[in-house]
Amino acid sequence: MPSLTGLRAFEAAARCQSFVKAGEELGVSSAAISLQVRSLEENLEKKLFERQGNRIILTDAGMELYPGLARAFGEISGSVHRLRQHRRPRQLIVSVIPSLADCWLMPRVAGFSAENNAVLDIRVQEDPIDFVREGADVRLTYQSKFYPSYLEKNLFSDVARPVCSPAFWECFADSVGDLSNVPRSQLIQVNWGAAYASGPTWQDWFCSAGRPFDDSQVSGTIVSDLTVAITAAKNGAGVALVPSTFAEASIGEGTLIEPSQISIAMVRPYVCVYSEKRADYSILKRFLETLRVVN
Numbered sequence: 001m002p003s004l005t006g007l008r009a010f011e012a013a014a015r016c017q018s019f020v021k022a023g024e025e026l027g028v029s030s031a032a033i034s035l036q037v038r039s040l041e042e043n044l045e046k047k048l049f050e051r052q053g054n055r056i057i058l059t060d061a062g063m064e065l066y067p068g069l070a071r072a073f074g075e076i077s078g079s080v081h082r083l084r085q086h087r088r089p090r091q092l093i094v095s096v097i098p099s100l101a102d103c104w105l106m107p108r109v110a111g112f113s114a115e116n117n118a119v120l121d122i123r124v125q126e127d128p129i130d131f132v133r134e135g136a137d138v139r140l141t142y143q144s145k146f147y148p149s150y151l152e153k154n155l156f157s158d159v160a161r162p163v164c165s166p167a168f169w170e171c172f173a174d175s176v177g178d179l180s181n182v183p184r185s186q187l188i189q190v191n192w193g194a195a196y197a198s199g200p201t202w203q204d205w206f207c208s209a210g211r212p213f214d215d216s217q218v219s220g221t222i223v224s225d226l227t228v229a230i231t232a233a234k235n236g237a238g239v240a241l242v243p244s245t246f247a248e249a250s251i252g253e254g255t256l257i258e259p260s261q262i263s264i265a266m267v268r269p270y271v272c273v274y275s276e277k278r279a280d281y282s283i284l285k286r287f288l289e290t291l292r293v294v295n
Helices: 004-016 019-026 030-044 060-085 098-108 112-116 166-170 202-208 226-234 244-253 282-290
Strands: 049-052 055-058 091-096 119-124 138-141 151-156 159-163 187-190 239-243 270-274
Touching (some): 004 019, 019 030, 055 060, 091 098, 091 282, 098 226, 112 119, 226 239, 226 244, 239 244
Parallel strands (some): 091 138
Antiparallel strands (some): 049 055, 138 270, 151 270, 159 239
């Protein structure tokens, strides 16, 4: 009897017409898919694919096997999806990177559960995540490079600007917004981490401001979390270069100011990603509407 793993690998490869895409969907390497298919071919004593360069084409035997498996796995997927819809009254599992959770998401969904009679399960996680293992309905992140087979919708694009506390800036107000009088040791450095392909640096900012900058002279605070950088700036530790949207609430409260309007564009937008199978999930649609995302 062929293994279920081998049959699943074959069905995904036949449907995606690619070992690479099948591996991405199942969370394994293309080599693992190829090995499972080869084992299935040996078990059945049939050749299931013709390999033409990077393409794979079903043989007659593969075409005979595929429709029944596609229906079977489709029924399994449908049963699981229906069960998840009834797991709790209108439950939505949202996976989100830490900075988005702390500085952007929570104020926007504060009343979501009560308004929609729903359970909102928010999981704060770094990239990448395994959608299947986590049972996630939607992922909110800075970029979607980790999830090429999923649907993507933009949340917002942003720019990075300097922020600091009003009390801190009083000491340097004569620098007229170019930060030239701020000691390099009091420029809070953000280590953007793996979630970001690249992030704006102080060197980028000073270049835009038309000011010389030698990063070898910089010492002081380096943080790997945007929330911590904002908190450090609010507490007078220095000036942080952070996405403007994330500092909006603190600026509105008066605990932070923007000493300069010179900004650096973030390379990519913040996005939400989800599987095509979730696109018609009613509570997900309502969630995206709350975030002003067009589904």
